[in-house]
Amino acid sequence: MVNYFNDFANLCFERFGNRVKYWITFNNPWAHAKVWHSYDTQWRAKQKGLVGISLSGDWGEPVDISNQKDIEAAERYVQFYLGWFATPIFHGDYPQVMKDFIGKKSVQQGLGTSRLPTFSPQEKSYIKGTCDFLGIGHFTTRYITQKNYPSGRSSSSYFTDRDLAELVDPQWPDPGSEWLYSVPWGFRRLLNFVKTQYGNPMIYVTENGVSEKMLCTELCDDWRIQYYKDYINEMLKDPLTSHMEMVTEIVVPTVCTLSILLSAIFLMFLLRRRN
Template identity: 25%
Template sequence: MAMWKFPLMGLLLLLTIIGSPTTAEGPGESANEPVCPVMPKEEDTLNRAFFPKDFLFGTATASYQVEGGVYETNRGRSMWDVYCMKYPNGKRERGVSKDGIRFYHDLIDELNNNGIAPSVTIFHWDIPQILEDEYGGFLSEKIVKDFRDYAEYLFDEFGGKVKNWITINEPWVYAHAGYDVGKKAPGRCSSYVDKEVECLGGSSGNEAYNVTHNLLNAHAEAVEAFRNCEKCKGGKIGIAHCPLWFESYIKDNEVEDEAAKRALEFMLGWHMDPTTTGDYPETMKKIVGKRLPEFTPEQSEKLKGSFDFVGLNYYVSKFPKNLTSDKRDENKPRWLQDSGIEWTEKNEADYAIGSRPDNAMKDMSIYSRGLKSILKHIKDRYGNPEIMIMENGYGDMPHADIDGNVHVTNGTDDPNRKFYLQRHLFSLYEAVCVEKVNVKGYFVWSLLDNFEWQAGYKVRFGLYFVDYKNNLTRHLKKSGEFYRDFLSKGVLDPAKVKNDIPATKTEL
């Protein structure tokens, strides 16, 4: 019986602020444009010093995925059977968990005292089960008031200690996976969606749009509360979006180029456009029709400009292929069919988008160019807003023995993750320093191996290997060593950083 799992109910993003004494070589072309010291000669010479001096780097975790202690104190169940730390009975008036509040005060204080600036996500999918039972959670507009009440409580408690806030993590995943295909909690979809998924009721092609509508209105209310919060002055707030990048299925083909644009409208624009224009993309309104809810004038006004930065989670890219008529059934609506495309990993010429090592999790292709492309798209489409990359990482399944145990040696030997990070950091560098995209921070998912939702503990994303069979001991992986070295080499003497000297040869 519980309410929101307080800040770490979503990601607790540990933003390690690494200051570099490197100096810029003149002003940017506009107030928004980042200023980068120099350009690396090669990809493997890149390190912290080549980014703007105020650029933030860090790692991310999520409370449900790492905290444990599910039976301690008076936590309440969420729909992921996790235990929420703050409102044990769903609402503030039903009581607040003092133990939960103290836990997070202690954690945030410890981070701040050690030079680590925390960013907090208010909602990371684990809604209290008591609110699911009471009125259906985000299926009901009643959630909007309760969400604002929860957010106001958090701002009042922690607004003086936390400057960067995310209202909702990955609304597309929550709405689509939870209410259209049933692969994540609460597991709702229509029976015709997937024979391998046993859904717990639902209406695909309808509920996902209603849930998104309530998510967006809840976000707008929380942002209004944040901007009215005295303790929060000087802080910033946004949503963490999670779009794929879409390369045209057939190069230089007008029809397929349009499919790629439509794919982005349905995946990113669905949640991004309302926070900029106050309404859904015209493409979606035309295709989805009456199944897409409408904002009231008041809701629309609250949504416009309801972010200080764009949160971006990026992992992979796809080819969007136009759906043929034989694959459409208007009597069986669902989100992907509405978009009029199917996702593929190979294009019409049978070329794969990126590479996927043998031990990578399903659909975990490495395509770093997609990061630069989606960042450039946001710059061009939405007026170069401030962007924070809240998640970027690589999931693999290390070799296990016959009993399913992963030895530390295998678990820490992760060259593919190191390669993934190296490639994506270089793509990020190009976006920031060449394309002049207004990115202010980058955070690796994840600090350590954790519970990966329906994938359980088999898939690992951490920079630290967690030995689940030996007292949860933690061991730094090769990828963690790479990221540590990447950051430590960012403390440079600016006199030694010149265009003709590779960064790897500068002195620390």
Template identity: 35%
Template sequence: MKHTLILVLSWIVIPHTSCDGIDSLTFPDGFLFGVATSSYQTEGAWNESDKGVSIFDSWVQSCPECIADRSHGNIASDSYHKYEEDAMLIKQLGFNYYRFSISWSRILPNGLTNNVNKEGIRHYKDIIEVLLRNSIEPVVTIYHYDHPQVLEEMGGWTNELMVEWYLDYAKIVFREFGPMVKIFTTINEPQEMCAGYNDNGTAPGKLLPNMVGYYLCLHNVLKAHAKAYHMYDDEFRASQNGLISINNPCSGQVLDDSRDTISADTSFQFYCGMVGHPIYIGDYPPIVKERVALVSKYLGYHKSRLPTFSPKWISYIKGTADFFGLNSYTSEIAHPDPDEARGIYNSDSGIITTHKPTWHNSSIFWLKSVPEGFGNLLRKIKVDYNNPLVFVTENGFPDYGELNDIDRINYFRSYLEELIIAVKRDGCRISRYTIWSLLDNWEFHFGYTTPFGIIKVDFNSPSRERIPKSSAYWWKEVIRTHRLQDVPNINVILANIESVLKSHHR
């Protein structure tokens, strides 16, 4: 009963409108803004400069039908060759930092340390040096889904040896880039990445049975993250004085008339809590362990499909985050699966999720604009995890290919207002906000059909020209004034886009 009471209280929703005494338009002093990309999604140059084959290089070739437009990232946004141009755009728009990821296959072509690619290391050092010369802080994600294919052929993240292989790679990243980089994230969105061991919606696209591969992957990823964190502590923190965490994807929850806080919390724990709970509280969430054991028995397994952490591992993983790296896009309404009343278990969580028809759509079916849910999520993280320092490391909205992306501006404005209220009224410790994405890029099984960039990329052109969208100018004004702006007049937008382009090409 005590456990249930805590769950109920943690999803108390505070009204978020008309906050007397709160300026919901200005950002706190010292608040920083950044943009993000990832290696496979933007770099291209997939077989240049001695880079090895990654799991995405392999997946797009073996399963072109898995991608909506049968595309690939062989060239992508061509950021491998155009990183200096991208840095100039970031500078022109005024962003404080740039979050990008390192390609494991570009550093260690065969995944292991017997073949270190000096050209790959030089490439990322060149990027970091360009950023620093332009007063843009580099924020590095060590691993964003794309490990070498040869390691996948040895089991990938379902093989516990992957923990040591990752640690060897991370050590090179810390050693080579740490003197210039002060913020690292170890692994991007373990829950999403590990889905590649449950379906063919992302690499490696292995349809392993009944979430067994997913849970093995997640278990090993948490171990790898913790080992990298402790290695940084032991070998690099004293000299580099940086911060390190992991990127945790979390959806917001919105309650309907049923006020079902229990289902909302269960949904949260089965997604965000799979990483948040082990790091901030210790071990997997109790409801996850209980439910996976129950459904495993229903499916005929003699023990739970969720691996068990020893007390030593629970202690070792707990506390391995200097900040909460939050990736968040949308929200949901959670309800119990009615089939369970008839003894039918369709999922480990026992939850079905719905959306309100009034929520604004994007070009991705699951991504709705729900600012209320984002505010609820920020308060949930504060309550459940003892108010950690939060960096929003991804937040964004995909368009349909238009330059005048007013829907994206409305999305950003409404989400940022919720963030400001969460900080100023509710005391949430949020100090950074990162846009996904700087550029239109290759979006996994959606290919190029769901552009996320505030900069449009012409994927039909060999030169991959960049054109700022309306949201790019809006962001320029937000950062310049440190204040939320109204949705601007289109003539003002176009005039300033032209100004940005002229400055960029000067």
């Protein structure tokens, strides 16, 4: 199928390449690198275009930011989701956490090798760097916590390999679809993750939006307008704003908690001295 798809892509480059300068090989991919190389060797010099890919990626936030297991589970959530395809394209191999967890589960199931395929050195070199820009389809966020799943062969799946549970905050705006909550701050955190993990690539947001909350016979798009406004604002925030938000969300509550604890300890010390 890879060769057939490559033939189809080359036909598109030949017929439309004089007008089309941005190509997305796949929206949620299963075979990509060969087409990028075909464009790079045969068409790029004369057509001056770019070839990228579009990947889905929702953000995973630890339920407890002081719990290392929750932090690691949230990292796994994003790596199994976006990193599954992005990491081979930018770094040449699957995310290490995928190799570790799927390999461990495979051994526990009595399999001789990991259920996750292994790239040869030649394949790693061929895949790495095959992305002129990264398309991201992003919609929502989940809170993530550690959860151990059994390793029985009949129960093994992509979801149980991750050893995590997904949660939502009841205070998040009610969705039009049961899976899609409006969580704008997760969008910015995902963009910062991509910037850090993959060397600040050029990004196009190829999918983003929300379903309507109610059936209506006339235009009633207030929910969707608010969703887009909130998500675009998160994308536009400058680094200083982001840093100040981190201070507000994490540092200030931590300092307040420590202050309360120290005050309580000091009060106990005074009461003991009086007694």
